Amino acid sequence: MSRLQADHLYKVFGRRPDESVRKLADGADRDDLRADGTTAAVIDASFIVEPGQIFVVMGLSGSGKSTLLRMLNGLLEPTAGRVLFDGKDLTALSPRDLRAVRSTKISMVFQHFALFPHRSVLENAAYGLEVQGVPRAERLARAGEALELCGLAGWEDSWPDELSGGMQQRVGLARALATDADLLLMDESFSALDPLIRRDMQDQLLELQKRLKKTIVFITHDLNEAMRLGDRIAVMRDGRIVQLGTAEDILIRPSNDYVASFIQDVDRSRVLTAAAVMTEPGPAGTGVSGSGRAAADACGCETVGPDTLVADLCAVSARVPHPVAVKDADGTVLGVVPQSRLIGFIGDEQRPPTACDAPGTGTEEVPAHA
Structure with a gap:
């Protein structure tokens, strides 16, 4: 499996783009260039997407996220910088070689389905393979398998206008999966769907990702969607990536007041996990004494795993008469979550977070009876 790397990408529209890149590298911002009729859509974007990751780029309209996505598969040529994928510098490929990479290695799922109304569901799902020149019998078989993966078995002979919006988007996803591309680029793919169908498509994507890796x-302007889907998230503003990290990193340690204001309405209990809020047991000064850890090891009360959401952890805490032990798959105590600490995190929901916010250390011990 191949990793994707964006290396100091710039995209500038207007006169003298190379000169504009030099100004931006020296500290200029978008407003400094507008007087010359120049628009800096993406400014010095760098990141790595490891194989099997869902990497979410989020930001408001005009932040540069869709322009960034189109540079990743060569639909837009960077003004400066490189895109590296599968051991190749995509920005250095000939047009012919780039088209070959796009047809076999990279698939794109669009916001507005992009289905052909005169083709059946099966034929739509097989279209990418048709472009590749795959024989008809093989491409229809592979398209049928992809439709089944996306929950559309039995709809192969239907027409697109007979499907709901969510089902049409599943066809678009199946078309991308049928090519067996290593990289999927998804541009606001669920934004046109109503909230319930959108949530269902998020579930579908997460389930498929467990199986297909x-x-x-994934591009989105919806922070809750980003937090739910992303293994790592890049937050963009005015063409720049202003924070890069996990959902927990961004919620607990926003890099600036812009990010802090962006995340203030997120339900933290549905994003943060026990690992993010626990106090590590161990020697004095780490929050829980060694005797407390031994007690937690011996306790027969209900425990949680490190990936347990805070929302579910609250229910366990209400049933346990002491701090909740967090254990790994082998039963080793990784930490504990005192009720006072949970209350503190839930209380943070009632005020806007700031860039200075960070998890506390906690001082409570697991009682001896635990």
Whole structure:
């Protein structure tokens, strides 16, 4: 499996783009260039997407996220910088070689389905393979398998206008999966769907990812969607990536007040996990004494895993008469979550977070009876 790397990408529209890149590298911003009729869409974007990750790029309209996505597969040529994938510098490929990479290695799922109304569901799902020149019998068989993966078995002979919006988007996803591309680029793919169908498509994508382990770059303006889907998230503003990290990193340690204001309405209990809020047991000064750890090891009370959401952890805490032990798959105590600490994190929901916010250390011990 191949990793994707964006290396100091710039995209400038207007006169003298190379000169504009030099100004931006020296500290100029978008407003400094507008007087010359120049628009800096993406400014010095760098990141790595590891194989099997869902990497989410989020930001408001005009932040540069869709322009960034189109540079990743060569639909837009960077003004400066490189895109590296599968051991190749995509920005150095000939047009012919780039088209070959796009047809076999990279698939794109669009916001507005992009289905052909005069083709059946099966034929739509097989279109990418048709472009590749795959024989008809093989491409229809592979398209049928992809439709089944996306929950559309039995709809192969239907027409697109007979499907709901969510089902049409599943056809678009099946078309991308049928090519067996290593990299999926998804541009606001669920934004046109109503909230319930959108949530269902998010579930579908997460379930497929468990099985297929694709490398995915997902563009969205919806923070809750980003937090739910992303293994790592890049937050963009005015063409620049202003924070890069996990959902927990961004919620607990926003890099600036812009990010802090962006995340203030997120339900933290549905994003943060026990690992993010626990106090590590161990020697004095780490929050829980060694005797407390031994007690937690011996306790027969209900425990949680490190990936347990805070929302579910609250229910366990209400049933346990002491701090909740967090254990790994082998039963080793990784930490504990005192009720006072949970209350503190839930209380943070009632005020806007700031860039200075960070998890506390906690001082409570697991009682001896635990």
